[in-house]
Amino acid sequence: MNFETIVFYLFAALSVFAALRVITSRNPVHAALFLVLAFCSMAGIWMLLEAEFLAITLVLVYVGAVMVLFLFVVMMLDVDLVQLREGFWRWFPFGVVLAAGMVAEMIWVLGSRRTEETAGAIHHAANYSNVKELGRLIYTDYVYPFELAAVLLLIAIVAAIALTHRRRKDSKSQNVAEQVEVKRADRVRIVQIPSEPKAGAAKTE
Amino acid sequence: MIELLQTIQQAGQNLLGPIWMPLWTLVKIVVIVVPLMLGVAYLTLAERWVIGWMQVRIGPNRVGPFGLLQPIADGVKLFFKEIIIPSGSNKFLFVIAPILSLMPALAAWAVVPFGNGMEVANVNAGLLYLLAMTSLGVYGVIIAGWASNSKYAFLGAMRSAAQIVSYEIAMGFALVCVLMAAQSMNLGDIVRGQQSGAGLFGWYFIPLFPMFVVYFIAGVAETNRSPFDVAEGESEIVAGFHVEYSGMAFALFFLAEYANMILIAALSSIMFLGGWLPPFNIAPFTWVPGLFWLLGKMSAMLFLFLWFRATFPRYRYDQLMRLGWKVFIPLTLIWVVVVGVWMQTPFWLW
Numbered sequence: 001m002n003f004e005t006i007v008f009y010l011f012a013a014l015s016v017f018a019a020l021r022v023i024t025s026r027n028p029v030h031a032a033l034f035l036v037l038a039f040c041s042m043a044g045i046w047m048l049l050e051a052e053f054l055a056i057t058l059v060l061v062y063v064g065a066v067m068v069l070f071l072f073v074v075m076m077l078d079v080d081l082v083q084l085r086e087g088f089w090r091w092f093p094f095g096v097v098l099a100a101g102m103v104a105e106m107i108w109v110l111g112s113r114r115t116e117e118t119a120g121a122i123h124h125a126a127n128y129s130n131v132k133e134l135g136r137l138i139y140t141d142y143v144y145p146f147e148l149a150a151v152l153l154l155i156a157i158v159a160a161i162a163l164t165h166r167r168r169k170d171s172k173s174q175n176v177a178e179q180v181e182v183k184r185a186d187r188v189r190i191v192q193i194p195s196e197p198k199a200g201a202a203k204t205e
Numbered sequence: 206m207i208e209l210l211q212t213i214q215q216a217g218q219n220l221l222g223p224i225w226m227p228l229w230t231l232v233k234i235v236v237i238v239v240p241l242m243l244g245v246a247y248l249t250l251a252e253r254w255v256i257g258w259m260q261v262r263i264g265p266n267r268v269g270p271f272g273l274l275q276p277i278a279d280g281v282k283l284f285f286k287e288i289i290i291p292s293g294s295n296k297f298l299f300v301i302a303p304i305l306s307l308m309p310a311l312a313a314w315a316v317v318p319f320g321n322g323m324e325v326a327n328v329n330a331g332l333l334y335l336l337a338m339t340s341l342g343v344y345g346v347i348i349a350g351w352a353s354n355s356k357y358a359f360l361g362a363m364r365s366a367a368q369i370v371s372y373e374i375a376m377g378f379a380l381v382c383v384l385m386a387a388q389s390m391n392l393g394d395i396v397r398g399q400q401s402g403a404g405l406f407g408w409y410f411i412p413l414f415p416m417f418v419v420y421f422i423a424g425v426a427e428t429n430r431s432p433f434d435v436a437e438g439e440s441e442i443v444a445g446f447h448v449e450y451s452g453m454a455f456a457l458f459f460l461a462e463y464a465n466m467i468l469i470a471a472l473s474s475i476m477f478l479g480g481w482l483p484p485f486n487i488a489p490f491t492w493v494p495g496l497f498w499l500l501g502k503m504s505a506m507l508f509l510f511l512w513f514r515a516t517f518p519r520y521r522y523d524q525l526m527r528l529g530w531k532v533f534i535p536l537t538l539i540w541v542v543v544v545g546v547w548m549q550t551p552f553w554l555w
Contacts, residue, residue: 029351033298036344056333064340065370068347072366075351075359129329131390176527 306345
């Protein structure tokens, strides 16, 4: 057993444990934090496969951005645990079927001859750039699927905003362009006020 | 310098064999972390001096000659203070949060080159690694705010989460411009890409000037420094996310903030200001070792951090969000296109 295998089992055990805790922990914030741990250990496993671009992107996108927003929402929500557990047994058979389906799928993919042929760890030279290779493939061979996926995502973003954005009638906001454009003349008025009238001044001295 | 390092490396390899590699890496880590911690300590002193002078005060001058031992005194004081853990808090997360905020600030230094070939790890995807590490820093803040079970801490954490997610995008796009210009994600190669006979005119801050400004301002926001320190916001939410922390736990947050400042200063010097390269390729400038040029550029950037703090009032939360989403992100997107087109023309000289 070499060092890499030990590290692999360490990360694998950690990610299985974290994934289990995601669904079993009672506190939703803890569950979200365990999901972060699961992502990090998966990134470690991908790093062992020399897929450094995917590993770092997983940390950057999922851990650094998506999970932060998840936590943001979960921490703000007032989650009622009893209500969450209410439909557990009703949906349990459905969950079991789904899980069994996924396990079967994984066995099918991992057990196939094609996986066996390609799965052996391919070691590259130290100056091999995973990022460059991936970029070349995405923008040449797979440019249409890639652009299609990008357009789909864009549509999803626009749709999500269009569906959820409501303009409240009572909300107030500043028009920043208007504020920036303000000149001194719009705010300050210089008024020439004559000093004391002559008649009043006469009474002193 | 490099030859000396290589001789040591070779001799160690012959002497110790397989255990040399981890040992040598450990030595490199110590060589970076110890000066970094000293730098953090004296940056706090420099901050108090600079702000003092800007406000026509003297600043710390009691402890040791010219107040030079002030950071040591502060450290000792914090070390001996009691760490109070609030009874309603989540104890495990409360203790782990300061560690989570310091860890990425230190881990990011692994790929920072201090000179030609002087880095702990020469990583091809170094730029991505840095982005990933700086984005992890927010967890310390969020977890601290939530685990404290205090409304001020929680408000600070929420503000920080929203702020960091918004500014990270602009930061990422600014770095996309750098990686387009350098055609590499390796930080060493990025500096070498700025090397030319023209000296400082070959550095990326000239073609990418708007990105340099965006990157640095986003960096100030990312480190929760004034004028973007809404996560602390003394006048609104007491001390924000670390209101419940005391003693060394508080000191760790402090260390993380200053280590992050030094990191951002180092990164903007490396990516836009030519890293270890001298500004002019003529005799007196080329005599100075590269490390000192890098440290000089970092000090100049750090001075900007302190200058900002002494000058600008805190941004209001909605202004902060507007600046991030409506100004920086469109600007960076446009500049990515501009650089892309520019690089196809013969006018691209870098």
